[in-house]
Amino acid sequence: MSSFQFNAKSQKVNQLCQETIDILENRTEDEVKKLVDDFQKFWKEYQQQKKLSIAFIGQYNAGKSTLIKALTGDESVRISAEICTDKVTEYAWQDVLLLDTPGIYAGNTEHDDITLERISKCDLLVFVVPNELFNPQGAAFFQTVANQMQRVGQMVLVVNKMSRESGSPEDLLSTITQIIEPYHSQDFYTCFIDADSYLKSQDPKYIKYQQSLQAKSNFNDFLDSLQKLIQKNELSARLVTPLHRTVDTLDKSLNFLSTGDKTTRDSLEILRRKKLIVQASETRARNAYRSELAKLEHEVIMLRERIASKLDGHHTEEEIKEELEKVTKEITLLSEKTLANIQSSLISELQRLLSKIDELKNSPLAQTLPEELRNFLLDGTLVEELEINSVDGKRVNDPNVDGKKVNASNVGDKIGKSILEKQSGKILQELGKLSSKVSRDLVYNVGKFLGIKFKPWGAVNGAKFIKGLGPVLAIGGVVLDVVMTAKEEQEYQENQRQLREARNHVREEFRKLAEEMRKEYELNIEEAISFYDEELNDIENKQQELRNFDQSKHEILTQIENKRQEIKQEIKQLIK
Structure with a gap:
């Protein structure tokens, strides 16, 4: 995308965001007012934010925190076999902001809400699964993020903990393909790594095995995938993320205003x-x-x-x-x-x-x-x-x-x-x-x-x-x-x-x-x-x-739904 195209698209995004505010800001309901205030606050902060944000999401205990620690070298990153990430934590890496999120569908609905809320605010995503691949809920969540949340092309799929896997990546691809259809693994920059092996390779205690551990980790493939994702989306993501947040705001407003008492x-x-x-x-x-x-x-x-x-x-x-x-x-x-x-x-x-x-x-x-x-x-x-x-x-x-x-x-x-x-x-x-x-x-x-x-x-x-x-x-x-x-x-x-x-x-x-x-x-x-x-x-x-009890707000509901569909079409065009 050229600078000229970016500027033209940016004006369109600003227009859609303002039209969303115009539809909702005259509502008198406290809940809708809060949604508008939250969106305006996000929009203001996002315009001031210069760094791309990348959220690490996926099943619990898939190694998201380990992957971030391997990437950043930050010793403060907590790693445990137990569920240890219960809130969103930010880490700096190069010119990018990395966000560690709680594992989804681990039996804690609050964690799920936190992760889903953060996805709508983030530019790009890294979806992490262990070598056992997707559990049923993880598969459904991936499909929701890819399809309903329109994140194809804005997400890296990482298969972690490959040191535990007896099969080859090619053996796992057939299972992955069934989950991500109709897309291909290349659409998600899919890579197979072992973050723990890479961490060990950086530990002086394992200096003797450094080269073999690094080869085993295949960490460079992940770095390549991440760089490709960033390079492709560094401009378009700045346009799409506000639209994702706009759709989220409209969805919540639609749900609230569909009821009358x-x-x-x-x-x-x-x-x-x-x-x-x-x-x-x-x-x-x-x-x-x-x-x-x-x-x-x-x-x-x-x-x-x-x-x-x-x-x-x-x-x-x-x-x-x-x-x-x-x-x-x-x-x-x-x-x-x-x-x-x-x-x-x-x-x-x-x-x-x-x-x-x-x-x-x-x-x-x-x-x-x-x-x-x-x-x-x-x-x-x-x-x-x-x-x-x-x-x-x-x-x-x-x-x-x-x-x-x-x-x-x-x-x-x-x-x-x-x-x-x-x-x-x-x-x-x-x-x-x-x-x-x-x-x-x-x-x-x-x-x-x-x-x-x-x-x-x-x-x-x-x-x-x-x-x-x-x-x-x-x-x-x-x-x-x-x-x-x-x-x-x-x-x-x-x-x-x-x-x-x-x-x-x-x-x-x-x-x-x-x-x-x-x-x-x-x-x-x-x-x-x-x-x-x-x-x-x-x-x-x-x-x-x-x-269906209260149809008194039919006009506003129609406006919201029409605007929601218009924005989703714009997102589709931007992430082609």
């Missing part, structure tokens, strides 16, 4: 907080079970070498089968242990979710709402079900709790008369149409998950697996005799080829088995925790109904 606005805020609590719980539940299943899959795959190593022409078929039987028993024990861990973590998470919703119910904001409305918004059938199914830490599928039979029909008795019979207000009438569907499925699904259908990999599966490998195992015995009597080189080479194929076949079968076990267990678990999605859908439906 304080009770409705407070109800929307309560639902927003409840949604974050449920999402955080869903994240923790999924992260916990997927971690256990990934560990199980890896352990099953590793067991294959005990069989493959015996397909060497020196072990009989009986010896190989005996070892395989031992391995299948170990797989059963591993699966039982994994399922027990998952069951325990899910019960704990359901109880934690219940506690968090109870805290929200007793918050100062919730206490300002009528009791019936508060209970309807925050209890619902999800909380009633969780209370029934997690009494005093007992098993979720225990049919008797303190001697009382528990089933879905008890829920109605526990709630009592319909809230609508107690209060006939418009809000409750509308919300009453959207009562949660969770009650019909939660007890059944969680019960099924904890034993009715969800069984460990046992003797029956083990027998089938052994039978399926029978022809391959026989090769071991056959080849043994041939090898002992073979005299010609050609025959010997053929024997070795057969053994290699047999070993490869065994390894592939174990890989398939491990993958099938993980997928089958994951399918059952997802069915058991489907109530999360149903509850989130219910919350969103209630939010939409609340926003």
Whole structure:
């Protein structure tokens, strides 16, 4: 972008920012006034700021702080395996301002809000993931930042902690491509590094290994990616960042002005907080079970070498089968242990979710709402079900709790008369149409998950697996005799080829088995925790109904939406 083009575009950006202020500044609502004041303050400070700002964002414990410390050499940067960044911290680097942000979706909604707020103020982004790549929430967040927040071309994707990775970057790219579609890895200056190795290379204690550590870190690739990002965006970012902030201000104004009274606005805020609590719980539940299943899959795959190593022409078929039987028993024990861990973590998470919703119910904001409305918004059938199914830490599928039979029909008795019979207000009438569907499925699904259908990999599966490998195992015995009597080189080479194929076949079968076990267990678990999605859908439906109550501000809402779309189109043009 030339200086002439920059000046012309700068005038357009100033115009859009001023038009946004013009639309909102005459509103009398305190909340809108504050949004306008905050935007004007940002706009003034940003015009005075000469340095580009780069926010380091991503999943917690991905190594964002380590990366900043490696980049700046600043010893004050805190590094820990625990979550140690709970606020935005600024660091100077060359002519750039680096910002370390809290990890997103780690179960702390305040941290998420801090990071999201800062993204709208920053020029460029560095999105950091560990070598395990994106967890489901991290993937969704990346897609939100790239697409909804229009940050393609303004962001570097860094895969950190590669010293822990046995595969190559090429092996990881296929997974990354699925997340970032329809874009390519080059669109995000993607690089694979190990920041910790680079830090060690700068430590005098490791001076002997400095060169190998630096090579292992691949840190120069990150520096190249960062410099390319800065060079491409050093002018356009100065134009786009104010527009990102403008869109953020319009979004918040739109959400606020879509409601017409304080009770409705407070109800929307309560639902927003409840949604974050449920999402955080869903994240923790999924992260916990997927971690256990990934560990199980890896352990099953590793067991294959005990069989493959015996397909060497020196072990009989009986010896190989005996070892395989031992391995299948170990797989059963591993699966039982994994399922027990998952069951325990899910019960704990359901109880934690219940506690968090109870805290929200007793918050100062919730206490300002009528009791019936508060209970309807925050209890619902999800909380009633969780209370029934997690009494005093007992098993979720225990049919008797303190001697009382528990089933879905008890829920109605526990709630009592319909809230609508107690209060006939418009809000409750509308919300009453959207009562949660969770009650019909939660007890059944969680019960099924904890034993009715969800069984460990046992003797029956083990027998089938052994039978399926029978022809391959026989090769071991056959080849043994041939090898002992073979005299010609050609025959010997053929024997070795057969053994290699047999070993490869065994390894592939174990890989398939491990993958099938993980997928089958994951399918059952997802069915058991489907109530999360149903509850989130219910919350969103209630939010939409609340926003539709008051259409008196149709004109201002139309102006805001039109301006919002115009600015988003301008952003799209600037970041091409």
